[in-house]
Amino acid sequence: MRGWRTLFPNAWYVAVREYRSRARSRSFVIGTVLLGVIAFAATQLPVIIDLSMSTSQTRIAVVVQASGMPSDSVTMLDTQLNGQSTNAAAHKAFAITWLPGKDLAATQAALEAGKYDALLVVDRGASNDLAFALRTDMPQDGSAVQSISAALDSLEIEDRLNREGTSTAALLGPFSLTVSPINGTSADTISLSNEVSTSLLSTGLIVLIFMAIVTYGVWVAMSVAEEKGSRVMELMLNATTPLQMLSGKLIGNGAAGLTQYGIILIAVVGGLLAEGPIHQLVLGSNTGSQFGGLSPAVLAAFVVLFVLGFTLYSLLYAALGSLVSRQEDVQSATSPLMVLIMLGYFMSVFGLQSIDETWVKVASFVPFFSPYLMLARVSAGHVEAWEFGLAVLLLLAAIVVALFVAARIYSAGVLLYGQRVSLREVLKAARVSR
Amino acid sequence: MSLLIDSVSKRFGEVQALDSVSLQIEPGEIFGFLGANGAGKTTAMRIVLDILRPDAGTIAWNGIANTDLPRETWGYLPEERGLYAKMTVLDQLVFFAKLHGVKPKAAERETRDWLERFRIPEYADRRAEQLSKGNQQKVQFIAAILHDPQVLLMDEPFTGLDPVNVAILKQAFLEMKDRGKTLVFSTHQMETVEELCESIAILDRGRVVVGGSVREVRRSTGRQVVRVAVQGDLEMAWLGTLEGVRVTRRGQDYLEAEVAGGHDPGSILRAALARGCEVRHFEMMDPSLEQIFIEHVGQIDMSERTLAPKAAHA
Numbered sequence: 001m002r003g004w005r006t007l008f009p010n011a012w013y014v015a016v017r018e019y020r021s022r023a024r025s026r027s028f029v030i031g032t033v034l035l036g037v038i039a040f041a042a043t044q045l046p047v048i049i050d051l052s053m054s055t056s057q058t059r060i061a062v063v064v065q066a067s068g069m070p071s072d073s074v075t076m077l078d079t080q081l082n083g084q085s086t087n088a089a090a091h092k093a094f095a096i097t098w099l100p101g102k103d104l105a106a107t108q109a110a111l112e113a114g115k116y117d118a119l120l121v122v123d124r125g126a127s128n129d130l131a132f133a134l135r136t137d138m139p140q141d142g143s144a145v146q147s148i149s150a151a152l153d154s155l156e157i158e159d160r161l162n163r164e165g166t167s168t169a170a171l172l173g174p175f176s177l178t179v180s181p182i183n184g185t186s187a188d189t190i191s192l193s194n195e196v197s198t199s200l201l202s203t204g205l206i207v208l209i210f211m212a213i214v215t216y217g218v219w220v221a222m223s224v225a226e227e228k229g230s231r232v233m234e235l236m237l238n239a240t241t242p243l244q245m246l247s248g249k250l251i252g253n254g255a256a257g258l259t260q261y262g263i264i265l266i267a268v269v270g271g272l273l274a275e276g277p278i279h280q281l282v283l284g285s286n287t288g289s290q291f292g293g294l295s296p297a298v299l300a301a302f303v304v305l306f307v308l309g310f311t312l313y314s315l316l317y318a319a320l321g322s323l324v325s326r327q328e329d330v331q332s333a334t335s336p337l338m339v340l341i342m343l344g345y346f347m348s349v350f351g352l353q354s355i356d357e358t359w360v361k362v363a364s365f366v367p368f369f370s371p372y373l374m375l376a377r378v379s380a381g382h383v384e385a386w387e388f389g390l391a392v393l394l395l396l397a398a399i400v401v402a403l404f405v406a407a408r409i410y411s412a413g414v415l416l417y418g419q420r421v422s423l424r425e426v427l428k429a430a431r432v433s434r
Numbered sequence: 435m436s437l438l439i440d441s442v443s444k445r446f447g448e449v450q451a452l453d454s455v456s457l458q459i460e461p462g463e464i465f466g467f468l469g470a471n472g473a474g475k476t477t478a479m480r481i482v483l484d485i486l487r488p489d490a491g492t493i494a495w496n497g498i499a500n501t502d503l504p505r506e507t508w509g510y511l512p513e514e515r516g517l518y519a520k521m522t523v524l525d526q527l528v529f530f531a532k533l534h535g536v537k538p539k540a541a542e543r544e545t546r547d548w549l550e551r552f553r554i555p556e557y558a559d560r561r562a563e564q565l566s567k568g569n570q571q572k573v574q575f576i577a578a579i580l581h582d583p584q585v586l587l588m589d590e591p592f593t594g595l596d597p598v599n600v601a602i603l604k605q606a607f608l609e610m611k612d613r614g615k616t617l618v619f620s621t622h623q624m625e626t627v628e629e630l631c632e633s634i635a636i637l638d639r640g641r642v643v644v645g646g647s648v649r650e651v652r653r654s655t656g657r658q659v660v661r662v663a664v665q666g667d668l669e670m671a672w673l674g675t676l677e678g679v680r681v682t683r684r685g686q687d688y689l690e691a692e693v694a695g696g697h698d699p700g701s702i703l704r705a706a707l708a709r710g711c712e713v714r715h716f717e718m719m720d721p722s723l724e725q726i727f728i729e730h731v732g733q734i735d736m737s738e739r740t741l742a743p744k745a746a747h748a
Contacts, residue, residue: 009532013529014533021518024520087557095587227516230517230519231514232516232517232518233516234485234512234514235512235516235574236528236580237485237487238510238512239505239534240533414487415480415486
């Protein structure tokens with residue numbers, strides 16, 4: 001196996017060729033532009049939603065029964081809900097009627113009469129924190145209730161700051177908000193904490209890895225099958241070693257995939273940055289966008305797991321791609337791998353709900369699942385440094401094994417032509433191939 | 435100092451593709467590989483190139499095992515032709531040359547030079563898929579020689595080319611030979627072999643049935659072939675009655691007869707003159723490679739024989 005010693009520069013030449021032919025293909029250009037536009041549009045969704053809602057107005061009555069509210073409570077709530085507006089005539093999504101110390105029963109009657117859309121009662125609860133009760137028929141997970149809930153969180157923090165003797169830990173702690181229907185009795189408590197946004201974030205990151213492996217892994221399999229189908233393979237086999245070809249394909253297609261990812265990412269970041277000004281332009285107010293929960297450590301873990309996970313799966317994709325003679329057969333040949341990928345993905349989706357379960361911990365070290373599950377654990381913050389290190393080491397070891405196996409299957413598979421080459425034939429051929 | 439193939443065997447499942455094949459190919463010669471389809475020619479080439487590993491046996495070039503030789507020793511034109519369809523001719527030729535260690539600048543210069551010689555310089559910037567099959571084949575031949583390999587292995591290089599391009603390719607063969615390269619190619623076209631090759635080997639079901647210099651092989655049977663034409667007697671019925679003489683072919687205005695070993699071909703001429711015939715043509719030859727091939731391998735698949743020489747054969 002002299003190929004192990006002389007990987008470069010041939011692997012590099014192959015990578016450059018793969019990258020160019022991929023990046024210049026029509027499907028790549030169209031796909032990238034389309035996905036970029038979609039990603040940008042998605043970031044502008046809040047503007048579109050706000051725009052569609054700008055004709056309607058949510059009327060809220062606020063009855064304050066608590067004492068010692070922050071003095072700027074009224075302005076603060078207004079700013080939080082309606083945004084910082086320089087234009088006095090700008091449309092307000094929320095009309096807030098501030099009724100400090102007002103009779104609760106009278107307001108309740110007005111609410112039931114349809115004078116208001118929501119009634120907010122502010123009181124003091126446990127450990128002297130502000131406690132909020134919201135009566136409304138608006139959907140609890142709707143954007144209006146979400147906005148109110150977020151605004152109240154700020155109010156709570158402000159109040160805690162004003163009171164003395166509040167520890168920093170308690171400052172950002174959960175606060176109490178009960179939401180109940182206007183005429184009903186059932187109450188639901190929304191407890192806002194960082195947990196929600198992190199699980200959303202880790203789901204997002206896991207989906208990113210999942211999509212990359214499925215999409216770009218298939219590219220690798222396709223490019224192997226293409227060479228086999230066009231019979232250029234034999235020329236290549238005389239010019240390079242299977243290992244050089246395999247590595248080149250991984251690097252080239254991986255880089256092309258990352259390019260597409262990068263462009264989409266730029267569209268997303270650009271969209272988020274542009275969201276404020278666009279919002280200002282269209283609606284005359286600026287709510288500002290919210291990043292959060294994405295620490296550099298999580299981002300670093302994501303990059304490491306992304307690259308390693310992609311490498312591992314792509315090796316297998318290349319090996320399976322070498323078993324078929326035509327590109328049309330790639331789909332069916334790689335379906336076993338798809339099952340494995342889906343398994344890891346679903347494990348991580350369920351694992352997010354129970355991040356501290358033993359099976360999640362164990363599975364987060366298994367190479368084929370660690371790109372998802374270890375990432376989930378890292379973003380949840382429930383992981384020791386050595387655990388991450390161990391998962392990465394195991395992943396690297398798996399890549400070395402996969403490289404060896406894939407190169408063997410590959411060098412045997414690329415010369416076998418036929419309807420569908422069975423794995424047994426390949427393994428037999430692999431034993432004697434170079 | 436030669437290409438030595440020593441007792442190489444290779445089995446694919448039930449099929450014994452190569453059965454203890456031994457060959458010696460001298461440096462600087464053009465060597466022809468003959469055999470019916472499935473005789474093992476392609477397998478032998480792949481094994482020499484170290485694309486496949488033999489079950490037994492060794493291959494050495496100038497005393498160095500093929501597993502230890504750098505890849506650029508070999509130039510290979512595979513039987514299954516293929517190029518990157520979407521790449522331009524120039525791009526992919528430079529790409530292949532770079533893989534063999536040629537500097538990009540030199541690769542481009544060489545490529546343009548060869549395209550010129552093959553009369554397709556205007557195709558340098560076309561995508562491979564826009565070329566005709568024959569032109570693609572020429573591009574592939576260039577891909578095989580760009581890195582100036584010592585040994586060229588070509589699997590049926592002439593199939594699919596029109597007569598003009600066959601002539602151009604033959605010219606290129608001779609030029610490579612002049613440069614001191616060793617050329618090995620397989621073919622079904624006996625005329626080409628007789629024209630170009632110094633030595634041949636006929637493979638049948640994985641075994642070398644005949645091998646050596648073309649002259650030796652043709653003389654190996656001990657028989658002679660006589661072509662004779664006489665004025666006014668197309669039948670020449672008397673020819674078959676001569677001892678050791680057998681009519682093998684009836685042409686438009688001549689006959690070909692085989693004279694068994696130990697008999698004098700001149701007896702035919704004497705017999706004709708004795709009969710008072712006016713002899714217009716008399717020629718003594720060694721049996722053609724085609725006859726020897728048929729003798730050893732059996733009837734060639736007719737479709738191949740008639741299609742192979744000039745017309746396309748996919």
